Amino acid sequence: MKIGLDFDGVVSDCGQLKSDGAKKMYGLDIPPEKFKTEIVIGEGLLTLEQYKNLQKEIYGTRRLGLLMHPVEGIKEYSEKLRSDGDELKIITSRGKLESEIAMEWMKINGLNINLVGIGGGISKADACRGLDVYIDDDLDKLEPLVGIVPNLFLFSWGYNLYIRPEKIAKRINSWRHFYEEILKLSVT
Numbered sequence: 001m002k003i004g005l006d007f008d009g010v011v012s013d014c015g016q017l018k019s020d021g022a023k024k025m026y027g028l029d030i031p032p033e034k035f036k037t038e039i040v041i042g043e044g045l046l047t048l049e050q051y052k053n054l055q056k057e058i059y060g061t062r063r064l065g066l067l068m069h070p071v072e073g074i075k076e077y078s079e080k081l082r083s084d085g086d087e088l089k090i091i092t093s094r095g096k097l098e099s100e101i102a103m104e105w106m107k108i109n110g111l112n113i114n115l116v117g118i119g120g121g122i123s124k125a126d127a128c129r130g131l132d133v134y135i136d137d138d139l140d141k142l143e144p145l146v147g148i149v150p151n152l153f154l155f156s157w158g159y160n161l162y163i164r165p166e167k168i169a170k171r172i173n174s175w176r177h178f179y180e181e182i183l184k185l186s187v188t
């Protein structure tokens with residue numbers, strides 16, 4: 001099966017990093033699960049400008065960018081999928097510089113997955129054509145893939161728990177859960 005993965009929030013866990021970054025840059029204690037634009041801005045925890053600057057530091061500098069943690073289970077289950085014969089590809093909204101940091105980070109963390117960075121504000125629809133599966137932590141990124149990728153999954157985090165994905169995607173709680181869902185698809 002051809003499986004597409006989002007990067008931030010599926011392969012790497014930026015929540016903790018953003019929380020640490022907010023502490024360092026602004027002296028604020030904001031828990032990782034608050035780091036979704038509509039929450040962190042909507043609740044007035046950061047201004048839009050502060051959040052943009054934080055994102056720039058996290059995604060666009062090697063100093064902070066390489067400190068991300070892998071999402072639990074990514075290494076084990078991505079290797080399992082590959083040995084089952086599935087093809088994995090990361091399709092991310094990161095731009096060129098941010099994608100280079102992501103690739104360097106994967107190397108350091110022993111992950112060997114092809115990555116395509118399409119840049120921010122662009123629909124993933126074209127890049128995802130031909131995939132059997134796509135998983136993202138952002139429902140807005142999955143919506144344009146309806147009718148293009150037959151099996152869509154939303155990776156669960158505290159910051160997206162309030163969203164109801166049922167009409168678009170199936171909610172996934174962990175990499176183990178995702179692997180089990182892929183196995184189910186493979187036998188049907």
Ligand SMILES: [Mg+2]
Pocket residue numbers: 006007008009010136137138
């Ligand atoms: Mg994401």
